[in-house]
Amino acid sequence: MSAITTISDGAYNANRPSSPRDAPQDEAFFRRASLERRLDALDEQARHDAFGTAAAVRVLLDELTDADLAVAGRAHHVLGLALAHSDLAIDALAAMELGCDELLQAGERQSLGRLVRDLANLRGNQFGQTAEALEGYEVALSIANEVGSTADQGSVLNGMGVLFGRLERWDESERALRRAVELLGAGDVGTELGSAVNNLGYLLGLSGRHEEASIILSDALQLVDPARDPRTAMTMRISLAFVKAELGDFAGASQLLEVGDDLLNSAGTYLLVGRLDTLGRIHLRAGDSARAIDLLSQALALADAHELVALAVDSVRHLVDASELAGDLAAALAYERDLRRREREILDADAAGALRRAELTLQVEASNRENLALEAARRDLAARVEERTADLRAEVEERRRAQESAARLSRVDWLTGLSNRRHFETLLRERLQADLPGVLGLLFVDLDHFKGVNDRYGHLAGDELLREAAVRLSLLVPPDALVARFGGDEFVVMLTMATVCEVDALAAQVVDAFATPLVVRQQAMQLTCSVGAAVHPDAAGGADNLMQRADTALLDAKHAGRSCWRRLDPAGWERATYSAHVMGELAGACDRGELSLAFQPQWRLSDGRCDAIEALLRWRHPTLGEISPSVFIPLAEDGGTIQRIGRWVLERACAAAVLIESEGHPALSDDWAICVNVSARQLQHESFSLDLRDVVAGSGWQLDRLELEVTESMQLSENDAVAASIAAVEAIGARFAIDDFGTGYASFGQLERLGASKLKLDRSLVQLLDEPAPRPSLPKAMIALGHSLGMVVTAEGVETQDQLQMLVTQGCDSVQGFAVGRPVSLALLAAELGRTEINGRSVSTR
Structure with a gap:
């Protein structure tokens, strides 16, 4: 799920005279002023008591007459917000559409613009109707520019930035959100400003700028009082948790989402789904596929139960990744098919709504345009809908191709072109199960003092050095050997149907080969390596035990002074096991007396x-x-x-x-x-x-x-x-x-x-x-x-x-x-x- 703020809270203030002298001093004026004050209070109440607000607005609607058309439109706006926060998205949509009709008839331009904006928020974020949402934002922004309200412009740009982010139009999303922060920062709209800053921080996190995102989101969290506005507070916690997880702070990310019952009960189903989805992604990022699948499945079930279409799509997409990490390819394929089905349904819904969008646009423009201009607008809108539908189909196709490419890349290290750790471990287990003749040898190769290269020459030079090391290692091993990058500056070599002498000889050759400097950017870099070797069946117990023995032998080579190789015999392994046991016991020796x-x-x-x-x-x-x-x-x-x-x-x-x-x-x-x-x-x-x-x-x-x-x-x-x-x-x-x-x-x-x-x-x-x-x-x-x-x-x-x-x-x-x-x-x-x-x-x- 996107942790981006979706429903604009408290950003609505009806147009009204600044003092009684600006309007007729009659009973109708004071009656409307009284109704407006009640709506203001209900608008504020909607943030923390959605159900109570909805009931109170219905009571107010029963008191209105035909002359109160503008107040009725605004009341249906507040009702729609309350219903949306109560997870009654379909009812909220109906209330807001009715409010649009009433405000259009009443000629209340600014109030209409704000309602169209929040209707676009609802369509885009809870129903996945992206094309309709974009049209609504364009109309709302036009009205905001017409009435000269910078706060309204910023609020619309905030929503547009969110939607552009969902469509992965990153540059447009960032420009819109930065402009929204600039406009909202000039006024006294703390909650809406906090929402925009939160959305910008989340976007930066999605684009990999995690440090900057963490700073922005931490600041944004200070702008909102959780007791007064629990939904926005929960949204910001979700965003910051996502960024912390990307920075590797999984404990801090999870802690942000461990909140009290008051905040959970006030957040609403939309954000409860978001919280479960984000927790699942944190565990996925931390490598805990089982916990990730459990949380994401809960998020999907809750989203489907409340017809939160866009959130359900996000959860299915993350379940694909979690199933792949767990090695459950059948489940991954099933979720991938479900994902494509849901995306097709969203496209179909957009196409089916084209006529309704055209009708809404005609109504918005009816007060200012002649029939000929309206007909031209209709044709233009149809063309744009068709173009946008084609764009969405192209995006779906591009995603499909990207997923196929990702499946290929899941076996290859992006930097060196060697097999990656995940693929290597899969092949190791397969070859151990095949029970081939001879021994299976494993070499862990670690570059000595590689950090010094990064510190002195920079990370780009370090990456080039790793590529050169991969080439040298690949040319050194036999044709049937497998070379993989295990992570960081560590490589691994697997020999099958070999002898112990051949494994030992190759380990010595690798150490000798790296005694010769590597040339990077016409600069000779002296970088030795340490090697730990292990062989099967001497190291019984499967792939994990074999890798553990090779890694322990590597540590032994490091302790021996580096630039050497080690293979532990049974006695050496016993000593290493004893040392590990002693080290573990030593941690509590003081406390145990x-x-x-x-x-x-x-x-x-x-x-x-x-x-x-x-x-x-x-x-x-x-x-x-x-x-x-x-x-x-x-x-x-x-x-x-x-x-x-x-x-x-x-x-x-x-x-x-x-x-x-x-x-x-x-x-x-x-x-x-x-x-x-x-x-x-x-x-x-x-x-x-x-x-x-x-x-x-x-x-x-x-x-x-x-x-x-x-x-x-x-x-x-x-x-x-x-x-x-x-x-x-x-x-x-x-x-x-x-x-x-x-x-x-x-x-x-x-x-x-x-x-x-x-x-x-x-x-x-x-x-x-x-x-x-x-x-x-x-x-x-x-x-x-x-x-x-x-x-x-x-x-x-x-x-x-x-x-x-x-x-x-x-x-x-x-x-x-x-x-x-x-x-x-x-x-x-x-x-x-x-x-x-x-x-x-x-x-x-x-």
């Missing part, structure tokens, strides 16, 4: 005191058991939960530090620090330093006694966001330590620029000290390097007394490890501090 902290002290060798305590994150799952941080921290970074978990650790660690400090253990140095590990993903968050300051301040701990540990492999200075975050953290007083030093890639210059206060030697360096053939030179060199940069050096993973003594000899500042203290809970930390010995002396005795 499964996370905890363990605390491990660091001991200063110069005086044997504890100068730092590291808070270590632990996760005990009720069924999976203890899960190592080396497993779940990377998953938290990939799954987006690292920010929440990181904040939880900071809050608990700082709170624990305050408690430890309050107990005043003698082993602690005066300036001991609490140490917390942070990841690059946390540091990349723009508000990390502010959040850190808030957490520490809220706990009562001191920023200068908080030490954040970052790994050397993070390549800190190579990431602008991380470097900026580190600088911001240091500016507020917190300290940094380089963790796992000796395992990463940090250069001397990078370490110097970072300005960390501590260097923590990785356990792999410490283990060199007591191997069967000890190699103490490398740890000693790293200690000297740290000292040369002004950093305290701490050795991690100290597990033996021999390692401890050698580190003392080499000048290491502090140590951490099982030899001097294990990670324990907060409750056991005091005991652990008391029994640790450094150089043969118990800390508790110092």
Whole structure:
């Protein structure tokens, strides 16, 4: 359904003298003035109480005499509007036609023009009588120009714009609606202006200008009070919901149409059909074909029950699309036949109404034209009706050809000419069911860093690059292979009756082929690709499972550094499945109370005191058991939960530090620090330093006694966001330590620029000290390097007394490890501090 406003509400004000001095001061004048005031009130009431208005207008009509012809015409106009809002469209049509006759006889030109306008609205939008509606708008616009009413001109152009939109004459529709907004904006006609702005926004949405449409429609919604004018408010919600769905905001679109009972009960069947139809289109756009078919079927049934011809045609048209999406071609064909039947009936109705249109035109022109001119107008009208009927037939034929073309294009990607995802998935299922000999291989091919091409060269260049990539891929694969564009910058290749070796070989060839730059617009663009492979029958379970395995393998290739290919063996698939399960469970670990902290002290060798305590994150799952941080921290970074978990650790660690400090253990140095590990993903968050300051301040701990540990492999200075975050953290007083030093890639210059206060030697360096053939030179060199940069050096993973003594000899500042203290809970930390010995002396005795 079009969500365009159809019936003009409250735009009618009868011509009357501006003051009693402008008309005869007699009883007839005051009687008519009283009747006009009653009609004004009923016109306003029709917006929210259509049934009550219709009853009141009938009472008023019973009071009129033959001398009240002009008032009777206007009363039948208001009655027609009320009946239309009450879903009695046929009765409304009869009332308005009677009103036209009365106003024509009374010579009330402006009132006649307004009634002809609303009659055209009714014919065009509820009966689908487009030719008659266009004729009516032309007559109404002529009268509006004659009487010089810009508000009436704008109102007529609003209706014409709606009808042009239904006929897909987009340029004419936009011009008419923009002019209507301009004219109506100059006067005090808020409801009619809101209707025109709404119609313009909806039209822009239909033509693909969704962002502009969203802004216009959001503004339009503010122009109307739902309590005073519920129908226009519902209409605008339908329009805005359609545009939001086109922008991909399906939740926001659906929420707009979740309205209260008061608004639903006041909207009328016409808009209730529109709401159901639009909800169906939202679910269709979101890919939920089953829900879309259900809603659209409800809309169709309601439209047919109330003889809302145009709306029924819209719902059938959308049911064709929904059935195609669901893969129910038989239903799609049946709806397509029904659609053509209904369109033919509309054409037949237009042709049958030609005589009535000619008669109406003769009556409108009778007051100003001679018989000869009227006869010429009749002939001209007949020719125009014939021409318009031919145009409509041509449009129906054009739609038929477009639908046939769409059926062909439904199998092909519009950009690359390859098979599209939908067609590919259909063929994949067919070939799996065929049970061909050999294996069926699937390759998911994703272009690495393709977004950078769009950002640097623009989307047109990106499209050309995708076409070139499609050509290169097509030339590379065997003739019997199927290549498809899966979406965005991702392609898929299907091999049948192949071997596993052939699938693997092709995956490697694809990676190698894309190592050569692609040439676009005489510009060589270096763009590598990552490939995930899967084979059937190794990957049992059907098409969805096979695609899932290939996609998981692709993710594995991405994590391995890109520009490579992966195929998961059963063990790899099991690991990927386990990781996915762990990632899913991790999202609720905080809320379920499964996370905890363990605390491990660091001991200063110069005086044997504890100068730092590291808070270590632990996760005990009720069924999976203890899960190592080396497993779940990377998953938290990939799954987006690292920010929440990181904040939880900071809050608990700082709170624990305050408690430890309050107990005043003698082993602690005066300036001991609490140490917390942070990841690059946390540091990349723009508000990390502010959040850190808030957490520490809220706990009562001191920023200068908080030490954040970052790994050397993070390549800190190579990431602008991380470097900026580190600088911001240091500016507020917190300290940094380089963790796992000796395992990463940090250069001397990078370490110097970072300005960390501590260097923590990785356990792999410490283990060199007591191997069967000890190699103490490398740890000693790293200690000297740290000292040369002004950093305290701490050795991690100290597990033996021999390692401890050698580190003392080499000048290491502090140590951490099982030899001097294990990670324990907060409750056991005091005991652990008391029994640790450094150089043969118990800390508790110092």
